[in-house]
Amino acid sequence: MQIFEYNGSALVAMVGKNCFAIASDQKLGVQLQTIATDFQRISKIHDRLFLGLSGLATDAQTLYQRLVFRHKLYQLREERDMKPETFANLVSAILYEKRFGPYFCQPVIAGLGDEDKPFICTMDSIGAKELAKDFVVAGTASESLYGACESMFKENMEPEELFETVSQALLASVDGDCLSGWGGHVYVVTPTEVKERILKGRMD
Amino acid sequence: MGDSQYSFSLTTFSPSGKLVQIEHALTAVGSGQTSLGIKAANGVVIATEKKLPSILVDETSVQKIQCLTPNIGVVYSGMGPDFRVLVRKSRKQAEQYHRLYKEPIPVTQLVRETAAVMQEFTQSGGVRPFGVSLLVAGYDDNGPQLYQLDPSGSYFSWKASAMGKNVSNAKTFLEKRYTDDMELDDAVHTAILTLKEGFEGQISGKNIEIGIIGTDKKFWVLTPAEIDDYLAEVE
Numbered sequence: 001m002q003i004f005e006y007n008g009s010a011l012v013a014m015v016g017k018n019c020f021a022i023a024s025d026q027k028l029g030v031q032l033q034t035i036a037t038d039f040q041r042i043s044k045i046h047d048r049l050f051l052g053l054s055g056l057a058t059d060a061q062t063l064y065q066r067l068v069f070r071h072k073l074y075q076l077r078e079e080r081d082m083k084p085e086t087f088a089n090l091v092s093a094i095l096y097e098k099r100f101g102p103y104f105c106q107p108v109i110a111g112l113g114d115e116d117k118p119f120i121c122t123m124d125s126i127g128a129k130e131l132a133k134d135f136v137v138a139g140t141a142s143e144s145l146y147g148a149c150e151s152m153f154k155e156n157m158e159p160e161e162l163f164e165t166v167s168q169a170l171l172a173s174v175d176g177d178c179l180s181g182w183g184g185h186v187y188v189v190t191p192t193e194v195k196e197r198i199l200k201g202r203m204d
Numbered sequence: 205m206g207d208s209q210y211s212f213s214l215t216t217f218s219p220s221g222k223l224v225q226i227e228h229a230l231t232a233v234g235s236g237q238t239s240l241g242i243k244a245a246n247g248v249v250i251a252t253e254k255k256l257p258s259i260l261v262d263e264t265s266v267q268k269i270q271c272l273t274p275n276i277g278v279v280y281s282g283m284g285p286d287f288r289v290l291v292r293k294s295r296k297q298a299e300q301y302h303r304l305y306k307e308p309i310p311v312t313q314l315v316r317e318t319a320a321v322m323q324e325f326t327q328s329g330g331v332r333p334f335g336v337s338l339l340v341a342g343y344d345d346n347g348p349q350l351y352q353l354d355p356s357g358s359y360f361s362w363k364a365s366a367m368g369k370n371v372s373n374a375k376t377f378l379e380k381r382y383t384d385d386m387e388l389d390d391a392v393h394t395a396i397l398t399l400k401e402g403f404e405g406q407i408s409g410k411n412i413e414i415g416i417i418g419t420d421k422k423f424w425v426l427t428p429a430e431i432d433d434y435l436a437e438v439e
C-alpha cells in the first residue's frame with residue numbers, strides 16, 4: 001500500500017496574464033472505495049493566495065489548519081497579508097521540521113504577489129520547493145497532468161482562456177487515473193475577483 | 205538560568221506599584237554617554253558620544269553603533285556589555301525570521317521581539333534587567349523608522365529622541381530644531397549640533413560615532429573622515 005496513493009488526488013496550478021488558476025479533482029477515496037465526491041483540496045489563505053494539498057487527506061487537513069493558524073498570527077502581528085513567496089518559504093520550513101516523520105502531502109501554492117504578478121510553486125513532502133513560470137502539478141494523476149499541461153499551455157492567457165485550458169487539462173488527466181476524478185473544482189484569480197467553478201466530468 | 209535558590213524574580217513590585225530594579229536600570233542609562241536619533245523624511249540618523257577612558261585606548265576597536273540587519277542599525281546609552289548581549293540576540297532573531305520567511309524582518313517586528321527579550325529579564329528567575337536603552341534606526345517598506353527601547357521592555361516610535369547624560373538639554377534642543385520635512389543631511393547636521401551642546405572637550409571624528417540609513421535601505425556607520433567633513437560643514 002502506497003501512502004501517497006491512499007486517498008488519491010489531482011492538483012494543478014497555471015499562470016496566465018496577471019492572473020492564475022488553481023484546480024483540483026473532487027474525489028476522496030480510501031484505496032479502491034469512493035468515500036466522497038465533494039472533497040475540498042484547495043483552500044484560500046487570503047484573497048490573493050490559495051493553497052492546494054494533495055496526498056494523504058488527514059495530513060492535508062492538519063497541515064492546512066497549521067498553516068492557517070500561522071498565517072492568522074502573522075496577519076495580527078504584521079498587520080498585512082503574507083506574500084505568496086513568503087508563504088511558500090513558511091510551508092517549506094514547516095514541512096522540513098518533520099523531515100524524519102513527514103506529512104504525506106504535496107502542496108501547490110498559487111498567489112498574486114507584488115504588482116499583481118502571479119506566483120505558483122509546488123514542493124515535495126519534505127519541503128523542496130519547485131518554482132515554475134507556467135504550471136505546477138501534484139497528486140496521483142500528476143504524470144498525466146504534466147503531459148496535458150505541457151501540450152495545452154500557452155503564455156499570457158486571459159482568465160477565460162486560462163479557465164478553459166486548466167479545465168481541459170484536469171479532466172483529461174483524471175480520466176486516465178482511477179484514484180482521482182468525480183469532477184473538478186477550479187479557481188481563477190485576477191487582481192479584482194476570484195471565480196470559482198465546478199466542472200462536471202466523468203463521474204467515476 | 206538560576207538554581208532553586210534564585211528561581212524567583214529579583215525584580216519585584218514596591219508598595220507604590222513601581223518596579224524598583226527598572227528604575228535603577230533607567231538611572232544606569234541616564235548616567236551613560238549621550239546618544240540620539242533623528243528621523244528625516246528620507247532616512248534616519250543615530251549618533252553617540254564615544255568618550256574613551258584613556259587616550260591609550262585604540263578607538264578604532266570600539267564601535268558603539270552596530271547594525272542588526274543590512275537595513276537596521278542600533279545605538280545605546282548605558283552598559284556596553286548588556287548592549288552586546290542584546291545585539292547578539294536581536295541579530296539571531298532577525299536571521300531566524302529570514303530563515304522562516306525569506307524576507308527581511310520589518311523594523312517593527314524586530315523591535316517588538318527585542319523588547320520582549322528585555323521584558324523577559326524583568327520577570328524571570330535569577331536575572332536582572334538590562335542596563336541599556338536602545339535607539340533602533342531602520343528603513344523598510346513602511347519608510348524610515350526610529351524606535352527607543354527601555355530596560356522595562358517598552359518601546360516608542362520617535363521623530364527624534366535622545367538618551368543618556370545630557371538627555372533633557374538634548375531633547376529641548378531637538379524639539380526646537382526638528383521639522384517634519386527635514387532631509388537626511390540636515391538631520392546629520394542637527395545631530396552633530398545636538399551632541400556638541402553637551403560635549404565636554406573638543407568634538408571630532410574620533411570621539412563621536414554616527415550611523416545613517418537612507419532611501420537605499422543600507423545602514424552604515426560613518427568613518428571618522430566622513431564625520432570630520434560634516435563637522436567642517438557645521439562650523
